[in-house]
Amino acid sequence: xxxxxxxxxxxxxxxxxxxxxxxxxxxxxxxxxxxxxxxxxxxxxxxxxxxxxxxxxxxxxxxxxxxxxxxxxxxxxxxxxxxxxxxxxxxxxxxxxxxxxxxxxxxxxxxxxxxxxxxxxxxxxxxxxxxxxxxxxxxxxxxxxxxxxxxxxxxxxxxxxxxxxxxxxxxxxxxxxxxxxxxxxxxxxxxxxxxx
Amino acid sequence: xxxxxxxxxxxxxxxxxxxxxxxxxxxxxxxxxxxxxxxxxxxxxxxxxxxxxxxxxxxxxxxxxxxxxxxxxxxxxxxxxxxxxxxxxxxxxxxxxxxxxxxxxxxxxxxxxxxxxxxxxxxxxxxxxxxxxxxxxxxxxxxxxxxxxxxxxxxxxxxxxxxxxxxxxxxxxxxxxxxxxxxxxxxxxxxxxxxxxxxxxxxxxxxxxxxxxxxxxxxxxxxxxxxxxxxxxxxxxxxxxxxxxxxxxxxxxxxxxxxxxxxxxxxxxxxxxxxxxxxxxxxxxxxxxxxxxxxxxxxxxxxxxxxxxxxxxxxxxxxxxxxxxxxxxxxxxxxxxxxxxxxxxxxxxxxxxxxxxxxxxxxxxxxxxxxxxxxxxxxxxxxxxxxxxxxxxxxxxxxxxxxxxxxxxxxxxxxxxxxxxxxxxxxxxxxxxxxxxxxxxxxxxxxxxxxxxxxxxxxxxxxxxxxxxxxxxxxxxxxxxxxxxxxxxxxxxxxxxxxxxxxxxxxxxxxxxxxxxxxxxxxxxxxxxxxxxxxxxxxxxxxxxxxxxxxxxxxxxxxxxxxxxxxxxxxxxxxxxxxxxxxxxxxxx
Numbered sequence: 052x053x054x055x056x057x058x059x060x061x062x063x064x065x066x067x068x069x070x071x072x073x074x075x076x077x078x079x080x081x082x083x084x085x086x087x088x089x090x091x092x093x094x095x096x097x098x099x100x101x102x103x104x105x106x107x108x109x110x111x112x113x114x115x116x117x118x119x120x121x122x123x124x125x126x127x128x129x130x131x132x133x134x135x136x137x138x139x140x141x142x143x144x145x146x147x148x149x150x151x152x153x154x155x156x157x158x159x160x161x162x163x164x165x166x167x168x169x170x171x172x173x174x175x176x177x178x179x180x181x182x183x184x185x186x187x188x189x190x191x192x193x194x195x196x197x198x199x200x201x202x203x204x205x206x207x208x209x210x211x212x213x214x215x216x217x218x219x220x221x222x223x224x225x226x227x228x229x230x231x232x233x234x235x236x237x238x239x240x241x242x243x244x245x246x247x
Numbered sequence: 248x249x250x251x252x253x254x255x256x257x258x259x260x261x262x263x264x265x266x267x268x269x270x271x272x273x274x275x276x277x278x279x280x281x282x283x284x285x286x287x288x289x290x291x292x293x294x295x296x297x298x299x300x301x302x303x304x305x306x307x308x309x310x311x312x313x314x315x316x317x318x319x320x321x322x323x324x325x326x327x328x329x330x331x332x333x334x335x336x337x338x339x340x341x342x343x344x345x346x347x348x349x350x351x352x353x354x355x356x357x358x359x360x361x362x363x364x365x366x367x368x369x370x371x372x373x374x375x376x377x378x379x380x381x382x383x384x385x386x387x388x389x390x391x392x393x394x395x396x397x398x399x400x401x402x403x404x405x406x407x408x409x410x411x412x413x414x415x416x417x418x419x420x421x422x423x424x425x426x427x428x429x430x431x432x433x434x435x436x437x438x439x440x441x442x443x444x445x446x447x448x449x450x451x452x453x454x455x456x457x458x459x460x461x462x463x464x465x466x467x468x469x470x471x472x473x474x475x476x477x478x479x480x481x482x483x484x485x486x487x488x489x490x491x492x493x494x495x496x497x498x499x500x501x502x503x504x505x506x507x508x509x510x511x512x513x514x515x516x517x518x519x520x521x522x523x524x525x526x527x528x529x530x531x532x533x534x535x536x537x538x539x540x541x542x543x544x545x546x547x548x549x550x551x552x553x554x555x556x557x558x559x560x561x562x563x564x565x566x567x568x569x570x571x572x573x574x575x576x577x578x579x580x581x582x583x584x585x586x587x588x589x590x591x592x593x594x595x596x597x598x599x600x601x602x603x604x605x606x607x608x609x610x611x612x613x614x615x616x617x618x619x620x621x622x623x624x625x626x627x628x629x630x631x632x633x634x635x636x637x638x639x640x641x642x643x644x645x646x647x648x649x650x651x652x653x654x655x656x657x658x659x660x661x662x663x664x665x666x667x668x669x670x671x672x673x674x675x676x677x678x679x680x681x682x683x684x685x686x687x688x689x690x691x692x693x694x695x696x697x698x699x700x701x702x703x704x705x706x707x708x709x710x711x712x713x714x715x716x717x718x719x720x721x722x723x724x725x726x727x728x729x730x731x732x733x734x735x736x737x738x739x740x741x742x743x744x745x746x747x748x749x750x751x752x753x754x755x756x757x758x759x760x761x762x763x764x765x766x767x768x769x770x771x772x773x774x775x776x777x778x779x780x781x782x783x784x785x786x787x788x789x790x791x792x793x794x795x796x797x798x799x800x801x802x803x804x805x806x807x808x809x810x811x812x813x814x815x816x817x818x819x820x821x822x823x824x825x826x827x828x829x830x831x832x833x834x835x836x
Binding site for chain 1: 392393396397400401402403404421455456457458579580581583584585
């Protein structure tokens with residue numbers, strides 16, 4: 052049976068790694084629903100959030116294939132109820148007159164979205180939330196003549212801290228350094244020790 | 248933090264170095280020379296390659312180091328990769344290839360993919376256009392990184408000469424550690440030409456963050472596995488390439504002799520276990536032996552060491568060893584549970600795992616179980632083997648050639664086989680008394696592998712007799728490497744089994760496509776004249792009566808020799824598990 056998974060991958064910030072990771076999916080004809088990559092609070096370490104639908108029976112094998120890539124530090128998969136997740140969306144809506152503007156503002160207000168920009172011809176509404184919340188708001192704003200719409204990929208944090216902590220440990224005490232930095236540091240130390 | 252604090256108080260290393268007398272290793276050199284020094288540091292003494300525009304600075308540096316780094320000029324870059332594979336497997340260290348950008352690099356692709364599937368450590372160095380020209384469709388520019396990514400264990404592009412020592416160290420460490428595999432390093436022309444900004448220093452890599460190859464097994468897995476083995480009534484051991492890669496032959500022998508469990512080998516595991524050992528029961532898989540395939544579905548415990556349950560071994564997975572509890576030992580965590588679900592998965596080096604396992608298992612006797620294998624072997628012998636050995640009817644059979652070759656070389660030669668019917672014949676009928684005596688392209692099934700790989704094997708183990716067994720189709724895929732062999736002066740013995748067909752495809756067309764022979768017939772050139780043109784002597788054997796003397800000529804001629812054997816045109820390889828069938832549905836005819 053297919054299920055939706057949020058795969059979280061920590062990697063070295065190396066050139067080409069994104070490519071290597073997406074090959075794991077494309078080779079198996081898996082469609083990536085969303086993919087978000089950004090640097091973590093640790094310099095030189097990236098965090099991937101990948102959302103896919105995949106066979107429950109095979110997900111672990113897929114995770115092993117990602118884990119196998121050199122430069123991947125930690126990888127784990129979660130179902131939707133195991134993560135806090137969301138995305139961000141921008142709606143640019145035409146506002147020809149005051150009445151239209153008020154209606155749009157009201158929708159935004161009711162849905163706890165914020166107005167990022169308000170100009171003469173249009174307003175930009177910024178909304179964070181889950182996929183269904185974003186699309187509900189899209190439906191509500193569409194009648195008001197939507198000029199532009201964009202939503203980001205999903206980002207997520209793990210609910211179970213004990214489980215996440217176990218993974219985070221694997222980033223290791225040297226985790227504050229990227230691989231190259233760590234190696235240079237060691238060379239440096241060997242040099243000093245060698246001279247002593 | 249203390250280490251860091253200490254570092255700050257000391258003189259920075261670059262400054263300290265300038266006070267010291269400059270040694271050879273601490274000169275400031277160009278990127279291309281840094282590569283030579285790095286290769287020497289890694290213990291490289293052999294390179295297979297082909298020069299071209301974007302790698303010329305490297306070849307220029309190589310000229311000064313040609314006494315330490317012996318370079319062989321191949322005739323096609325694919326030949327370089329297969330030669331490096333053969334070399335790596337015999338010399339037990341990574342093989343090294345050089346190629347230029349563009350077509351040079353794309354010609355490497357087949358060999359790299361081959362090394363990836365068969366876990367062979369090779370390091371390919373490709374030249375690349377100047378960094379400024381990247382992405383401009385410059386002359387001989389190809390995006391080699393994107394090509395290499397799905398078929399390498401790791402790849403990297405260097406555009407800064409300072410990176411060379413660090414990256415080369417990483418490349419060799421990754422290629423040879425864990426589950427070995429191919430690594431490609433692409434070096435832009437400017438990085439080859441530029442002076443490094445710091446003196447050349449080199450440190451071999453022993454670890455990399457984000458890469459933790461398995462080594463020793465977990466104790467609880469070993470205890471669980473040992474309990475299963477000790478309880479088993481019909482245990483069965485499968486050995487694969489992992490035994491050869493981890494050099495666990497002795498440990499395997501001890502384990503097998505203590506437990507008295509029958510051993511079968513995968514195609515790539517051949518010669519890891521002596522084939523004349525009483526507990527050896529033959530090869531697994533599509534054209535493997537009858538008994539090990541049938542009895543896979545009767546064993547109660549299967550101990551799989553360093554093999555990956557490839558589909559050519561398992562046949563239909565839904566009918567595969569459902570009754571058995573499987574203990575799977577593999578260094579690659581992604582292989583455990585990939586194709587079959589194991590009762591116990593041991594992620595470890597094969598040697599370490601066997602070392603840990605042997606003291607935990609009881610001395611045992613499984614002679615009744617072994618008898619079942621012997622009975623099935625007799626059936627196979629009567630229906631298949633005896634016929635393959637009988638070439639008196641006017642046609643020489645491949646099996647006869649391999650049997651005679653094996654007897655003449657006393658199981659001591661290195662057999663390098665290409666892909667197809669002759670490969671299955673060689674695998675089935677070669678007897679191996681010495682380990683590391685079998686090379687072939689297993690996972691990728693690369694036609695044209697054997698000739699360059701046999702050359703590489705001879706370079707890697709010059710003291711061994713190397714015999715390449717090649718089909719007439721395969722031979723014409725890399726026939727130009729006869730030139731490489733002739734120029735090297737090394738002795739490679741070549742047997743071409745000529746049936747004027749792409750034999751294996753023809754067999755399938757006969758059995759499964761109503762004998763509709765669709766583009767499998769070959770009109771071949773005169774191979775002997777071609778070999779002579781390259782300066783390699785040879786002759787053609789057309790009758791069984793002449794075979795014995797022909798093989799003697801092949802083996803006793805000094806230097807390389809080509810023996811073409813006209814074999815039965817429409818001979819078939821049996822036993823066979825038809826595609827989509829289970830291992831127990833193996834056919835003898």
